[in-house]
Amino acid sequence: MEYAIEISGLTKKFGNFVAVDNLDLRVKVGEIFGFLGPNGAGKTTTIRMMCGLMRQTKGSIKIYGYSIPEERNELIKITGYMAQRFSLYEDLSVYENMEFFGKLYGLNGKNLENRILELLEFLDLKDVRRRLAGRLSGGMKQRLALGVALIHRPKLLVLDEPTAGVDPPIRRAFWEYLRGLNKEGTTILVTTHYMDEAENCDRIGLMNRGRLIAEGTPKELKRRVFGGDIVEVVLHGYVQEGTLEGVANLKELAYRDGDTVLRVVLKDASRELPALLRRIDGMGLKIISAEPINVTLEEVFIELVTGRIEKVAL
Numbered sequence: 217m218e219y220a221i222e223i224s225g226l227t228k229k230f231g232n233f234v235a236v237d238n239l240d241l242r243v244k245v246g247e248i249f250g251f252l253g254p255n256g257a258g259k260t261t262t263i264r265m266m267c268g269l270m271r272q273t274k275g276s277i278k279i280y281g282y283s284i285p286e287e288r289n290e291l292i293k294i295t296g297y298m299a300q301r302f303s304l305y306e307d308l309s310v311y312e313n314m315e316f317f318g319k320l321y322g323l324n325g326k327n328l329e330n331r332i333l334e335l336l337e338f339l340d341l342k343d344v345r346r347r348l349a350g351r352l353s354g355g356m357k358q359r360l361a362l363g364v365a366l367i368h369r370p371k372l373l374v375l376d377e378p379t380a381g382v383d384p385p386i387r388r389a390f391w392e393y394l395r396g397l398n399k400e401g402t403t404i405l406v407t408t409h410y411m412d413e414a415e416n417c418d419r420i421g422l423m424n425r426g427r428l429i430a431e432g433t434p435k436e437l438k439r440r441v442f443g444g445d446i447v448e449v450v451l452h453g454y455v456q457e458g459t460l461e462g463v464a465n466l467k468e469l470a471y472r473d474g475d476t477v478l479r480v481v482l483k484d485a486s487r488e489l490p491a492l493l494r495r496i497d498g499m500g501l502k503i504i505s506a507e508p509i510n511v512t513l514e515e516v517f518i519e520l521v522t523g524r525i526e527k528v529a530l
């Protein structure tokens with residue numbers, strides 16, 4: 217099977233308000249798919265429909281070929297879901313929480329025990345297995361929530377803002393676990409606010425006001441939004457904008473300490489930069505430096521969401 221998730225025309229209305237608007241989305245088996253977008257974009261609503269927790273107003277959802285919500289019982293067996301606000305049982309221990317959720321999934325006896333031990337090991341929770349969940353640190357709680365979502369060895373893991381409000385080192389560590397799971401074959405759909413995390417994803421879907429406004433690999437998105445790679449070229453002295461017309465695709469021109477700073481868009485900097493520098497040099501301008509700019513996904517996201525670019529061709 218090629219797609220773990222196939223969504224088409226998915227719509228959710230709350231009264232007159234359209235929270236999810238005719239959404240088409242496909243996630244391939246084996247991918248880490250990052251589902252991004254500002255607060256209120258409709259990410260959680262989409263996930264809740266995908267997991268059969270809320271019925272769609274319109275549209276079709278297939279998870280590993282199962283139609284949702286009709287075949288929700290099949291879905292539960294193959295999907296692990298970590299909700300935005302996950303509630304562990306604070307007065308149960310780490311082990312007991314896993315045991316409790318494992319039994320809900322129909323695991324028991326030696327099978328369940330072995331699975332719990334395996335997860336405690338994987339998530340570095342072995343030493344705190346008897347500690348009450350309510351007494352765990354933030355990072356440990358988050359790992360326990362992940363452990364609970366993984367108890368039945370799901371093929372698809374759905375995580376709704378698993379790292380919200382967590383410190384950067386813990387977020388990085390959490391992503392190590394996600395990458396480890398993904399290497400072993402788990403397909404992952406994850407929402408996040410943190411653009412640095414989104415760089416870890418194979419593909420990203422950017423949602424705004426209920427719609428998917430862009431989709432692609434991080435690299436593709438950057439190139440599409442800016443029309444290519446961006447290179448910063450510093451020229452000696454004061455060079456007027458008109459001088460470079462037709463020579464370079466200028467995105468920005470500014471002056472710094474009496475020098476001229478250009479931001480130039482090239483379709484593929486590694487191929488086109490030398491020729492551009494030769495052209496500039498040929499005009500008798502003195503090049504001080506030329507460096508590719510590492511555009512962050514945050515910048516891509518701002519360009520897209522502020523509506524400067526209405527819709528990126530998919």
Ligand SMILES: Nc1ncnc2c1ncn2[C@@H]1O[C@H](COP(=O)(O)OP(=O)(O)O)[C@@H](O)[C@H]1O
Pocket residue numbers: 230235253254255256257258259260261262
């Ligand atoms: N049960 C509900 N009733 C009415 N409006 C809702 C409900 N759930 C979500 N919404 C609204 O739908 C929009 C999308 O919310 P949500 O899916 O939670 O966004 P996100 O997860 O991207 O922040 C928001 O404007 C939110 O207020």
Ligand SMILES: [Mg+2]
Pocket residue numbers: 259260261300376
């Ligand atoms: Mg949400």
